[in-house]
Amino acid sequence: MFWLREIVVEPATIEYLDAEIANDPRLSEVYWALEWRLTRHPEAGFPLSGPNPPRFLIKSDPRFVPYGIPVLTLIYRYTDTQVTIEVAKVN
Numbered sequence: 001m002f003w004l005r006e007i008v009v010e011p012a013t014i015e016y017l018d019a020e021i022a023n024d025p026r027l028s029e030v031y032w033a034l035e036w037r038l039t040r041h042p043e044a045g046f047p048l049s050g051p052n053p054p055r056f057l058i059k060s061d062p063r064f065v066p067y068g069i070p071v072l073t074l075i076y077r078y079t080d081t082q083v084t085i086e087v088a089k090v091n
Helices: 009-021 027-038 062-067
Strands: 006-009 044-048 053-060 071-078 082-090
Touching: 006 009, 006 027, 009 027, 027 044, 027 053, 027 071, 027 082
Parallel strands: 006 082
Antiparallel strands: 044 053, 053 071, 071 082
16 A cells, blocks of 8 residues: 655746746646656656665656647655655756
């Protein structure tokens, strides 16, 4: 059994995402899908080498770009109870 983790987003990342969502409202769907996944399986991301505590990278599926859905990349760290999204980038 697993527990849902709380999502915390860094303030600068919130500002960036809000600005990007204002430009492309479909981005909110991509963000919520990644957030849903991270609350349940944060280990699904690709581990980045070096930082301590460890950081992970997760990216939305680029196959949907032809349909007008942007690609979102998140860098985050997590504990047993929380996922902290530190960086977001829209491609």
